[in-house]
Amino acid sequence: MNDIDVAIVGLGLAGSATAWALSRRGRSVAAFEAYGPGHRRGSSHGRARIFRRAYLDPLYVDLTGRAGRLWEELNASAGEPLLTRTGGVDHGPGREPERMAALLRDHGVAAELLDPAEAAHRWPGVRFTGPVVFDPEGGVLDPEATMAALARLAAEAGAHLAYDTPIRALEPDPTGVLLHTDEETWHARTVVVAAGGWTGPLLDGLVPLPPLSVTQQQVFFFDRTDPGPWPTIVHGETTLDVYALPEGPYLKFGAHVGGTATTADDRDFVVDPAARESAIAYARTWLPGVDPEPRAELTCLYTSTPDEDFVLDRRGPFVVCSACSGHGAKFTPLIGELAADLVDGRPPIARFALR
CATH class of the missing domain: 3.30.9.10 (D-Amino Acid Oxidase, subunit A, domain 2)
Structure with a gap:
């Protein structure tokens, strides 16, 4: 059995960013994506998403500022303009x-x-x-180039990335979670679920989620x-x-x-x-x-979610990373850092906590 610190389910924007953030922190990381790189079945495909500071909510104005600074760092690390x-x-x-x-x-x-x-x-x-x-x-970010860059950076930092590898079941045990694929079983002390529209079914019976x-x-x-x-x-x-x-x-x-x-x-x-x-x-x-x-x-x-806030919180060995509601892409590198913080035991942003 493969034993690691953190497993990530989903390699869209949020999962890819989390893989890079955790691998940079020295964690042993394995990330699993049910489909191939750049697939069009979820929410992260395409070549353009909006980045903006313009919200009517002070929390998001603040978070976009933090995200913007991280985008500039990501641009430099990737060696290409992922946000223009x-x-x-x-x-x-x-x-x-x-x-x-x-x-x-x-x-x-x-x-x-x-x-x-x-x-x-x-x-x-x-x-x-x-x-x-x-x-x-404000500006335009490139989701597909961003996912490719984050995956490359995470792999260079030691992360194991497995595409075309759906997780069939998540099974908690006394020291973490067993992740069952079609071919093998992995054990992780913490699992980050960043699976977009598949989040609810994957965590059904494991973590109480708001309506998604x-x-x-x-x-x-x-x-x-x-x-x-x-x-x-x-x-x-x-x-x-x-x-x-x-x-x-x-x-x-x-x-x-x-x-x-x-x-x-x-x-x-x-x-x-x-x-x-x-x-x-x-x-x-x-x-x-x-x-x-x-x-x-x-x-x-x-x-x-009903209020269009994100869900970014931890319950037991599970970190729920549902940064979505149609406006999550602009926060990509920040979402990775916030999810990594939850893995490291830090508290969530209160608005994004599970109730």
């Missing part, structure tokens, strides 16, 4: 621009509050009808007719909660809310025609700088 600062804009009454700008400034962010005419002058590819917050620290809803979301890619530069965009109206960001020659677009309830194993990967029509209508109204007919589309998974 483009700046980000938030607009619409649902984003409370005046309050958001004040909160960002209180946290040392050089945020600007712009009127719609000034914002339209800077970004003519976007339509604005009210005040706009510009977050100069798994939804299939749709993402659309529009050709950019305005060459830019483009910021990241978050837009909140009465019936809108959407985001957009540059990805290569395209503008990636999606709705943060909605989605089809599913499970990680039962999703159908089929884009909802109603979501496509809604995306086209949005582009025609709010994005004059794109061709409103999508060039491409795909689906991904959200795994969400």
Whole structure:
């Protein structure tokens, strides 16, 4: 039997970051991923996610600052720009621009509050009808390049990474947990479960979790007719909660809310025609700088808590690392450090603790 300090279940963004954080701390680490590197069955695939400081919640504004510093360290360690600062804009009454700008400034962010005419002058590819917050620290991160870099760095630090190796059962014993794969059994004193939509089934009967809803979301890619530069965009109206960001020659677009309830194993990967029509209508109204007919589309998974906070806590030999709810990617290197802290016996952030 293979005996190690820490096993990690899941090698998406959160699991990969945890593998690197723990291996750098001198722990013996084995990490298991049910599918191959860069697979598209979960939440971490693709080439673009938003990084932003712009939250209306002081906790997340603070955490994004910590995450941003760790991204810069990760960029240097990886030797490539995994996070590129483009700046980000938030607009619409649902984003409370005046309050958001004040909160960002209180946290040392050089945020600007712009009127719609000034914002339209800077970004003519976007339509604005009210005040706009510009977050100069916003940007775009590359999930697939980040996972590859974190996996390489973790392996160089001594971690054992096993892809195409699903964990079939987790079995606590007096000194830790047995992890059963199809081929062998491993023993770990601590197990970090960072398995996205598979977290609930894996920990069923082992750790009491809050309700975790798994939804299939749709993402659309529009050709950019305005060459830019483009910021990241978050837009909140009465019936809108959407985001957009540059990805290569395209503008990636999606709705943060909605989605089809599913499970990680039962999703159908089929884009909802109603979501496509809604995306086209949005582009025609709010994005004059794109061709409103999508060039491409795909689906991904959200795994969400009722309040959209993360779950980062420890129960016995299990560390639950469910940094999700559709906004976890930007925190990737910080999530790895926080999960490693839990392995080392440090307390969780109170908001992220299991109840």
